[in-house]
Amino acid sequence: MSKVYNSFAKAVSDIRDGSTIIVGGFGLCGIPEKSIEALRESGVKDLTIASNNCGTDDQGLGILLANKQIKKMIASYVGENKIFEKQFLSGELEVELSPQGTLAERIRSGGAGIPGFYTATGVGTPIAEGKETKEFNGKTYLLEEGIVGDFALVKAWKADTLGNLVYRKTARNFNPLAAMAGKITIAEVEEIVEAGELKPEEIDTPGVYVQRVLLGTDYAKPIERLTVRKA
Amino acid sequence: MSKVYNSFAKAVSDIRDGSTIIVGGFGLCGIPEKSIEALRESGVKDLTIASNNCGTDDQGLGILLANKQIKKMIASYVGENKIFEKQFLSGELEVELSPQGTLAERIRSGGAGIPGFYTATGVGTPIAEGKETKEFNGKTYLLEEGIVGDFALVKAWKADTLGNLVYRKTARNFNPLAAMAGKITIAEVEEIVEAGELKPEEIDTPGVYVQRVLLGTDYAKPIERLTVRKA
Amino acid sequence: MDTRLTIVKRAVKEIQDGMNVNLGIGMPTLVANEIPADVNVLLQSENGLLGIGPYPVEGLEDADLINAGKETITTVPGSSFFDSAESFAMIRGGHIDLAILGGMEVSEKGDLANWMIPGKMVKGMGGAMDLVVGAKRVVVIMDHVSKHGESKVKKTCELPLTGLGVVDRLITDLAVFDFTDEGMVLVETSPGVTVEEVKEKTEAPFIISPDFIQS
């Protein structure tokens, strides 16, 4: 019952034109590099992608933008990408901006069977336009809807053969949420171990959320803003 | 800036009559034994308690019931308690039953600033009475509200002096959620270590949720149903 | 074979290799003992564990390691611990392949009542209401007829509901039914049980599956 796949091409081969995909990562940290590359190779189009950011011009989800595979982007911040700007301004690309905390909760909710929840975030701002509001204890809240993906692409540090996942440092970010919200969740990792080698208390994402596990190699792990001090 | 208290009596001394308290634990597993005992000693009354269960006749929250300190109980299962039954039938005790998953999510929501969410759980059942419903994609869901406690009492395995908590096995259960939802969260543990001794990736409850930490000793840890096999 | 064992042995056939399964308290818990060794499943416990193992060896029980029935247990390789909100995210979010629960009444529309008898003390529904709406497949196991000789398979449930139209399959000591858009369908009878006997002891009307199996 191993969930391990040997080919990224095969693991993404049933992602079709028009699919909705939730993608983990924050900026270029903890992004599923290899699955994104495989998606570019597959050439599927008209994708709706929910991810906090959309990569840079030549990294991360940016390579799917450059290849014109994305129809709609749901994100909280898309500022690092000139191709994004061009496609957005030309009307090629549809964009739904969602505040970061709302986006994280919408993805978790999708995975948790919660179709909608209320938040004070965005009340009185352009984000509230067209959304239902409701008062609780005299305060106004917005209704935000859960997001479910046909697929989710996540990057973890380690997996076991049952799909249990462990993340590394702040590369965790949106990945555990994306894993919950994919009908089919594809996890790529830097190391795969046998079931039982990860301690039950260290597992961040239980394997029940994960359908496919792949070993990635030669991760680029680009750093967007290198900030250091002298020794 | 240590959050460590030396006296349970002092740690619960500002819990007043009529307070709402969220209490961790599932059955008698992972319950904050010492804080509950201190509450009994304090004698505060008319408490509203949100907890999955209400202990047994002489264990856990049952000792507050026996002492007539609880006015209202919000729980999913209260079957192990004869005093509960008696007080409920006599009208002394108010009871709000909430399905276990709904209760867990209501407590998390309270802690997460979410005043309400929708769930399919309970639609068409007595639990739906008086609750708003809403359709998403043609399916009916109930509106359930978040729960915030004036206080939360939780039991963890280890803490550091900043209030970071680690739980043991299935004694985790409702404790991390209770910790999130208390305006003042009181955590009792079996071991307190210095900040930095718990690894950043092993912490289950970040100290930001915890205001007071206490070392408990001589935990009873009663087993409700001892089930074993021969060696 | 007593009726409990008949039901349990039939119920275990619902479990397929690779599934994540939640077994309810009581009779459903007994199903775990019957799972063949070559069928790999992870059993979920809604208090916060995926991967329940057998009962612990005497003397090695751990008060911090229990199942939803509050019994001491162990874990299997590949198990994971999590909090109760995560546990029900799994359940409500449709990530549990199969839930097997006990029942008091099941209606022809697949409504389930299994948590409350009016006039008696209300103990609470625990996680049952979440499980029946969340699990991908819901199988109810129960005696076909009550101790008082009444059919527990009803036109309409008389007891307060746990869930509305939530049962996929009902397994009793007499028969197996599926709940479909066409109505309640008899798919099997137990060894030595005739369709006539099932009809007689079933208040709800049902149709007979084209694939009906007479055991």
Add this chain to the structure above:
Amino acid sequence: MDTRLTIVKRAVKEIQDGMNVNLGIGMPTLVANEIPADVNVLLQSENGLLGIGPYPVEGLEDADLINAGKETITTVPGSSFFDSAESFAMIRGGHIDLAILGGMEVSEKGDLANWMIPGKMVKGMGGAMDLVVGAKRVVVIMDHVSKHGESKVKKTCELPLTGLGVVDRLITDLAVFDFTDEGMVLVETSPGVTVEEVKEKTEAPFIISPDFIQS
């Protein structure tokens, strides 16, 4: 002293021992460098870290350890990692004591605009909208007057809002204001700045605090 440093040095006084603090991207990030050694605070990074440490020593940077500004960082003792939903549960649920954010415009009612200029490319709000409604105390730091000489402290914000009535305190290079039920209140002026100058450069009307401090 340049105006940035004036603002940052005043902003750091908002930070008290024991606080959990979120510092926004840009000028607010600089506040971290000014926190006195005897003030213990944990800095939160909304991507999923409580307990940001200094920048790493050259060569020891880790691509898997960044802050919300995507800068390489380190951690302090007592830090914890978590996912982004947990991070915003903390923020939205009121567990972060203080958020210090940059601003484009602040209105006399404490409305904040800091994420979008119509006609220019929309980059997105990131976590700012969550922070302003969730943090227990919201302090905005910005220049008092724009490059074009216009007051950024407005009667009404002209730019699209980040949050409605969310600012507790505004710190500019000229003055410090609080937002109260009585309106916008001047509580301090910067060294060498008169109340007259503040009035002249502030579009919004304000009252002067009885505890007003002339630096």
